[in-house]
Amino acid sequence: MPSDETYVSKILEVISAEPEKVVLSWRDRTLTAAELTALVRSAAQALHQQAGGSGTDAVVAVLTVTNTAPTLVLRYAANLVGATVVHLHTTNAVDPADHLAAEAELKILRETGATHLAVDAENLAAARELRERLGAPLTLVALGDLGPDVLDLTTGDPDALDPAGIEIAPDRPAVVTYTSGTTGRPKGIAFDFRARNGFISAGLQMGWRSVYLACLPLSHSSGATADDSLASGGSVVLRDGFDPGDVLRCIERHGVTRMLLSPPQLYLLMDRPEVGSTDLSSLQMVTYLGCPASPERLAEAVKVFGDVLLQVYATSEAGFVSMLSPAEHLDPRLRATVGRPMPDWVRITDPDDHRDLPPGDIGEVCVRSPFTMSEYVAEPELTARTVRDGWVHTGDLGFVDADGYLHLRGRIGEVIKTNGIKIHPVTVENALLAHPDVVQAAAFCVRDQDRIEYLHAAVVLREAGTAGPDELAEHVRTALSPKHVPALIRVRSALPLTGVGKPDKARLAAEAGG
Template sequence: MSSNENYARRILEALASVPDRIALWREDEKITAGQLSRAVLTAADVLRRHFTQHHRSPGTADKNPVVAVLTVTNSPATIILRYAANLAGATMVHLHSTNAVDPTDQLAAAARQEILSRTGATFLAVDKENADTARELCSRLPEPPRLAALDALGPDVLDLSAGNPDAFVLDETEADPDQPAVVLCTSGTGGSPKAVAMPYRVRSLHLQVNLGLQSPEPLVYLSTLPVSNSSGSVVDVTLASGGTVILHDGFEAGEVLRAVDRHRVSTLALTPPQLYMLIDHPDTATTDRSSIRTLTYVGSPAAPARLAEAVEVFGPVLLQLYGTTEASPISILTPQDHFDPELRRTVGRPATEVRIRDLDDGRDLPPGEIGEVCVRSPSTMLGYWGEPELTAETVRDGWVHTGDLGSLDEKGFLRLHGRTGEVMKTNGIKVHPTDVENALLTHPEIAQAAVYCVVDDDRVEHIHAAVVTRPGGTADADALIGHVAAELSPKHVPAVVTFHDALPLTGTGKPDKRALAARRSGAA
């Protein structure tokens, strides 16, 4: 692909090459490649004609059009609207959620209003399920975007199904590589979402690289993660490879296993807690898993002990991707790496430039020493839309400061040790929560673990652990404390161990340690 070739054009060309194949499958709804292609081109034709008119209006000549999208997250409409907006040369803004794990978790109205105002959306594209919500949002804005939909939803909504797909010429779909293609919303530290702007060149790069890694056989991708987040790039690769995307409204282990068997799923993308649920599900042993070629897990490091179990269950198909929305991917642990017990303690070899920098003076640290993971990548975001100060704080001299603590070993593999704000100073040493979590997860009765800090009234830091036991587990707090002491040292043992049916999760699928600490505040 040339630097200014629109990534969506390549996907549409692939759809047109085999129009009768099933491209999207959601519940009982099947959409062929030809139907998907015509829906995209029809909407793109309408949008481009209106963008041309808008561009001629006074004061808009230098502004790129922006299409915000508010639809059922894992639906064909979300995918169609992104491709249509990008083919027409617009920036597409997801108003769905900051949650990268659960498609049903939605942004609050105030956050959506803020993003619409910040991005200056030209259109707000909706479906019938969200039309009234969109009208309410627009009523609160002094300069509201125009509503649009892939159907006739009323006189106030532009009908994107009224275009002419034959009038849209794919050869005319070049894009400025540094124009924002997609804006993804991620959770912010202060509660306000961060709008990560990704340029067309990154979308094109991801598609080109991943297509080069695929086998000739088309993919069958089961999408349980939100397609409005980073996992949407897997949808791109699947459709461009001639494959099929199975859309689920979230993750449920039993439903995933049934879909794998029914659709002969070849590709899955999960979080580590979801991987653990698959390992532990009673139907896993009796499900035909032979179609799975790649099971990618993302979002947080996985416990080495649980990965050993995953290798036994699934074989040489596990792929760990460590990255951030701002600069993904950072490192990769390959399927063969998973058979090495020592490498299972890492997140793989860097896929781009990585430095470990001292938190105090910014110097590069040698192998084995722990500092902040900093990344320089061709996949780096343009920035946080409308937040230049936050962008400058995160990206310095071309290096993305991830906020993750890590170290490089002598072989060049990257190990993670938690977040910069999570390190505890207790018992006279620095304790990294990830080390204690991994120790807990080597206990045969522990399925999940989260370790966090609780500060008492005297400002003394204490190690707390929250665990989920396997069915029938009888281990108590004393047994787990003794286990950690034997695995690490007596100075690493939790002061408190609590037992839970399930751990609260953040929007990225990681244990919500802030919520756990808030519950235990004052109980150190």
């Protein structure tokens, strides 16, 4: 991609080859390539004109129903004229229906210096209340007539805008996504135009035009995958959330070739009774990310979906880190890894003295790549602690083996010191998931009143599963060692999940009395 071109202009150029092709589908509505292009360019021109020709100074917060076309259109329009986009609706990377509270939205508007708030009809009342409470100028904009106090961006002239004449600094923030991470406190993670432009590189090189089923919120990784799919000349089918039965029906109905899921969602999908009778022949890429996956469950997934699984290890701050290809999923040894990082992208360092560790030693995963964040918004000290000499310190523990494959061992704060040894919860979780009755597992730390640490576990069984805590404890004892056996194993109907699709271990520990 030329350095003076944005990812949005490139996407519009690609889809212009087939103007009548339906490129977006949502809630029984569609947009063709020509309609999407006209809508984006009209909105961009109106926004640029309203900002007095200085769109690159604008910060557009987007408060729309997450997985609908306006979320994409508004981001594209704002980024086309160099404005920064702030996703305001959710910090959840998995569930589009998980909304931020008004106080959190107000805080985000203030710390990002938002100049515009882009809304839809469903969120208009909330937007007006936020504007009233903000105490600073804030222009409401929308894709349609929502009232005299809201600028209708569809009134812009699509032919009056020349994106090539707008100079956009590559290090200007393009998108700010808020994530709760592991702390529960929303943090704004900014990615500049240089990184965002690079996100669609795979789509531009893709040999097939994908049909992407987007169940995860467009405000997070799913949005970048939608961009990538459109850049391949493909299309995007938007759903309001993940429902395994609905996903299977959509695959058949739309000929879906590409999906993005968390590992727990992958497990739910492959465990559906109707999966065996569903036509999955269109699928070419089922990508999963968000937390480590069970090697045993991946072996089952290969049998269900075939040679289409793609594991991506990524973090909110570091972006894409490594990948395990479909062919590598056929090797049982490699299913225990998260694939190979790109050359020179990853270092494993000692968490205490930050020295580089040799292959096989467990340490903190540090990443430097074209896709890492530029900063935490309004948090320079946290940014300085996380990004050092260009390397993002992820807080994830792992090691690189002699063949260059990366293995994850959980988070730095999750290592449990019990029974005289250090235990990595992922090791115990994978042992539990190797039991034929177990479909989900989480191992976590519980501290008593004397601050002594104990390993606990929670599992979800198959419908026909009959294994009890004693049998599962014996299974761990045999697979690992007596010292790895959790002090308590609970069987649950479901595991609570965090906003990034990982088992919510803090909640599990709190419920256990930790």
